[in-house]
Amino acid sequence: MWRDMAEAGETSDWRSPTLSRYATGDALSTISRGMYADHLNGFVYKGRPKNHPKVTSVDPSKDPNTVLISDCGDSTHWLKYRVDNDKLADNEPGGHRSITAEVKQQSDGKWKVTRFAVEGIGSC
Structure with a gap:
């Protein structure tokens, strides 16, 4: 999911x-x-995040259909830039952030993230 988001963020392609x-x-x-807000405001992302997700729980324990994942994502090399002048858009240089996500098995058998939370820089 993060790789796809980073790729779409290169042009802020919300579609x-x-x-x-x-x-x-x-x-x-x-x-x-x-992505739509970034598009409207003239922002794009450059680089890629680094993630090392770990499963923290499964439900039910036998034949699970829901998995909780935690990560300490690194956005040091995945930063937001202004399209009009190619300068950094954020004052923060990126860094390590605590990420939690819920992943559920869909009716077609595929697993997808259904919700996630990303905490501030330095939260892990």
Whole structure:
């Protein structure tokens, strides 16, 4: 999901079909709304985030259909820039952020992120 989001963020393409490959529901809505706002405000992203997700729980324990994941994502090399002058848009240089996500098996058998939360820089 983060790779697809980073790729779409290069042009702030909130309509990119790849965004729904690994995200649905609230997660997809959050990503699309953020990309749309960045598009309107003239922002794009450069670089890629680094993630090392770990499963923290499964439900039910036998034959699970819901998985909770935690991560300490690194956005040091995935930054927001202004399209009009190619300068950094944020005062923060990126860094490590605590991420939690809920991933559910869909009716077609695919697993997708249904919701996620990203905390501030230095939260992990």
